[in-house]
Amino acid sequence: VFGTMGDRLEAWDRPGTSGTAGDEVPGPRAYARRWVFLLVVSLLSCSNAMLWLSFAPVADTVAQHFFLSMEQVNWLSLVYLVVSIPFGMAAIWILDSVGLRGATVLGAWLNFAGSLLRAVPCLDVRIPNPFAFFMSGQSLCAVAQTLVISSPAKLAALWFPEHQRATANMIGTMSNPLGILMANVLSPALVKKAEDIPMMLGIYIVPAALACFLATACLWESVPPTPPSAGAANSTSESFFHGLKLLIQNKAYVILAICFGGGIGIFSSFSALLEQILCANGYSNEFSGLCGALFIVFGILGALLLGLYVDRTKHFTEATKIGLCLTSMTFVAFALVSQLRGQTFALAAICSLLGLFGFSVAPVVMELAVECSFPVGEGASAGLIFVLGQAEGVLIMLLLTALTVRRTGPSFSTCQQGEEPLDWTESLLLLAGLCTLLTCVLVLFFNTPYRRLEAESGGPPSSRMCAREPKIISPTQVPPLETRGLTSPAGALQETPDPASLLKGHSEWAEI
Numbered sequence: 001v002f003g004t005m006g007d008r009l010e011a012w013d014r015p016g017t018s019g020t021a022g023d024e025v026p027g028p029r030a031y032a033r034r035w036v037f038l039l040v041v042s043l044l045s046c047s048n049a050m051l052w053l054s055f056a057p058v059a060d061t062v063a064q065h066f067f068l069s070m071e072q073v074n075w076l077s078l079v080y081l082v083v084s085i086p087f088g089m090a091a092i093w094i095l096d097s098v099g100l101r102g103a104t105v106l107g108a109w110l111n112f113a114g115s116l117l118r119a120v121p122c123l124d125v126r127i128p129n130p131f132a133f134f135m136s137g138q139s140l141c142a143v144a145q146t147l148v149i150s151s152p153a154k155l156a157a158l159w160f161p162e163h164q165r166a167t168a169n170m171i172g173t174m175s176n177p178l179g180i181l182m183a184n185v186l187s188p189a190l191v192k193k194a195e196d197i198p199m200m201l202g203i204y205i206v207p208a209a210l211a212c213f214l215a216t217a218c219l220w221e222s223v224p225p226t227p228p229s230a231g232a233a234n235s236t237s238e239s240f241f242h243g244l245k246l247l248i249q250n251k252a253y254v255i256l257a258i259c260f261g262g263g264i265g266i267f268s269s270f271s272a273l274l275e276q277i278l279c280a281n282g283y284s285n286e287f288s289g290l291c292g293a294l295f296i297v298f299g300i301l302g303a304l305l306l307g308l309y310v311d312r313t314k315h316f317t318e319a320t321k322i323g324l325c326l327t328s329m330t331f332v333a334f335a336l337v338s339q340l341r342g343q344t345f346a347l348a349a350i351c352s353l354l355g356l357f358g359f360s361v362a363p364v365v366m367e368l369a370v371e372c373s374f375p376v377g378e379g380a381s382a383g384l385i386f387v388l389g390q391a392e393g394v395l396i397m398l399l400l401t402a403l404t405v406r407r408t409g410p411s412f413s414t415c416q417q418g419e420e421p422l423d424w425t426e427s428l429l430l431l432a433g434l435c436t437l438l439t440c441v442l443v444l445f446f447n448t449p450y451r452r453l454e455a456e457s458g459g460p461p462s463s464r465m466c467a468r469e470p471k472i473i474s475p476t477q478v479p480p481l482e483t484r485g486l487t488s489p490a491g492a493l494q495e496t497p498d499p500a501s502l503l504k505g506h507s508e509w510a511e512i
Contacts, residue, residue, distance in 0.1 A: 029226040034159035038168055040214045041104060041155055042175035045148050047207040048111050049179025050186070051118070051141045052080050054204055055134075057187040057289075058197075065194035066121065066130045076138050081268070081390050083142035084149075088387035091146035093240050095379030099222030100154055103379075107147035108208075108215035114140030115201075115208040122198035149176065150383035153366045157378045161228040162456065163311055170307030170363035174300045177359065180271070181296040184289060229456055243376040247384060252372045252448035257385045259442040260365045263324065264389025265396045266331075266435050267358060271295070272397065277424045282341050291351040298352040299359025306360045314453060316368040320361055321443045327358035328436040335428035372448035374455060396434070400427040 055062050059073040095103045118137035121130030152172025156165040190200040247253050274295075275288040310319055330353045337343050337350060366382045373381040404422040 028161065028228050029224070030161045030164075030228045031159070031224050034155075034168075034224070034228075036214075036218055037100075037104075037155060037159055038171060040108075040211065040219060041148070041151050041172050043207065044104065044108050044111060044144075044211040044215065045152075045172060045175040046179035046182070047115075047204075047211050048107075048141060048145050048148050049176045050183045050207065051111070051115055051138070051204055052145070053077055053180055053183040054187055054200065057184050058191040058200075061191055061194055062197060065197055066134075068131055072131055076134055077272075079135065079138050080142040080145060081394050083139055084146050084390040085387060085394075087143050087146045088383060088390065091143075091150065092380050092383040092387075094147065095150055095154060095383065096240055096243070096377035100151065100158060101219045101222040103147045104151060104219060105215045107144040107151075108212040110140050110144035110147070112205075112208045112212040114138065114144065115205045119198070119201040119205060122201055146383075146386075149386050150379050152363070153370055153382035154378035156367070157370060157452075158223050159228060162453075166311040166363065166367050167307045169367055170303045173363040173366060174303045177296045177299055181293055184292060188289075240377075240380070243380045244384075246376050247373055247380060250373055252446055253369065253381070255442060255446045256365065256369055256372065256448075257388050259324075259438040259446070261385055261388030262392050262396075262434065262438045263327075263358070264362075264386070265391075265393035266431060266438075268389070268393035269397045269400055269431065270354075273400065273424075276422070277338055277428065278347070280422055280424060281339060283344070283347070287344060287347075291348060294348055294352045295355040295359070297355065299355030302356040302360030303363055307363055310364050310367070314450065316364055316371060316450065317446070317448070319364050320368055321446075323357050323361035323364075324439040324442060327354065327361070328432070328439040330354050330357055331432045331435045335432040338428060339425055368448075371450040371452050374451035396431075400424075400431065403427045403430060 055073055055076045059070060062068065063070055063073050091103070094106070114137040116137070117140065118134055120133045120137075121127040127133065152169045155172060156168040160168040186203070187200060190196055190203065247257075271292065274292055275285060278288045278291070279285065306319055306323070310316060330350060334347070334350045334354065337346050366385070369381045369385055370378050403426045404424055405426075406422065
């Protein structure tokens with residue numbers, strides 16, 4: 001009721017409109033099919049992450065069956081980081097220029113084609129070089145990731161109303177770590193012997209095919225007919241290159257991108273090296289897998305709770321700074337406790353807290369990036385952080401592995417590589433120090449207005465949610481009504497007008 005009243009009042013306020021039903025300007029509207037779009041993007045992101053790390057948990061079995069080295073198998077995962085750096089910028093342009101639907105459909109087909117190409121060496125036909133097919137398939141999936149990873153922020157901005165944006169972004173963003181978790185659980189469960197590898201690769205094709213079908217058949221348009229908010233109406237109002245220029249000149253965005261990009265790199269290094277760090281001090285691979293699972297599960301749980309909180313309060317900056325401060329303290333604890341033996345309960349708790357504090361902040365930071373860079377497109381603001389995070393992740397991993405040395409004292413290693421265990425003490429202290437440094441820079445120097453929220457609250461009535469507060473018209477604001485019988489010469493007796501004739505032609509005022 002209030003929404004209809006607001007639309008009619010807005011029509012009266014606009015010059016040249018009569019306020020009749022045919023002249024009404026549609027207000028913000030949320031469409032039910034936005035949840036279908038979110039389902040497709042989430043499924044695609046989850047499938048892509050599953051394909052990313054499907055080889056890692058069974059690397060030794062894959063290497064033995066296809067006569068590959070461990071370095072080759074590791075590159076099947078590292079190719080995601082390498083490909084995302086050059087192709088990330090092209091993905092940003094596609095997302096903001098071609099549109100959300102086109103980018104999602106293209107990413108779905110690349111992801112599906114990559115999953116099929118990986119299965120070619122498992123056919124009955126003799127394949128002379130299986131690594132070439134594995135690497136080609138993984139490369140296609142890596143290109144698809146650049147299109148998928150930045151989609152949740154743009155989808156939330158274009159299709160969801162203000163009070164659901166952070167939650168929608170959280171669901172889409174957390175689908176990626178959910179896929180990582182499923183890959184770490186499914187691959188070891190499916191591959192008990194080398195002959196099970198074809199079955200594993202075939203099972204991973206199913207979600208990729210489903211996401212491709214849904215993206216092609218169920219997504220009809222990039223933007224809804226009527227935007228859900230004023231921010232959505234002004235989305236991608238800047239051209240691609242001009243938008244990048246504005247991002248580089250935006251001090252707050254640069255600080256956020258560098259600091260949280262470093263955070264993405266730290267968490268990528270932590271996830272990739274966790275098993276090697278723990279096995280050097282006598283912890284089993286099963287326990288390392290448990291810590292990785294707790295890290296992701298508590299991260300998804302924390303993201304859900306934090307997304308709901310931020311949707312209500314809009315405390316993006318406060319939530320980000322507090323979360324990263326708690327993450328830094330937890331990383332310091334991990335760097336110290338992981339070098340001790342027999343601390344299974346403490347390490348499990350620390351990994352859970354790392355996910356709860358650090359992983360959960362990711363969707364909030366993506367929303368914050370859009371807020372501080374508006375009206376630059378969401379694909380550019382979120383995608384550039386992802387590209388920086390991947391680049392910083394490669395540098396951090398190279399630096400951490402370069403600082404490791406062979407352990408000289410008594411060895412309690414449970415590592416399976418057959419080599420002397422490595423000492424990760426200096427690398428972990430560097431990781432904790434780097435996390436603390438980036439957090440301090442963000443806390444001390446980052447400050448920004450919420451430009452998108454300000455644009456929505458300061459726009460015309462139709463761009464604000466009229467259901468929140470109806471516009472009240474005082475009697476003194478009602479314009480005089482020109483009716484016969486009230487304009488007789490001075491001193492003449494004016495006939496009493498009929499009430500219905502007073503309001504004739506002013507049905508909107510009668511409804512108000």
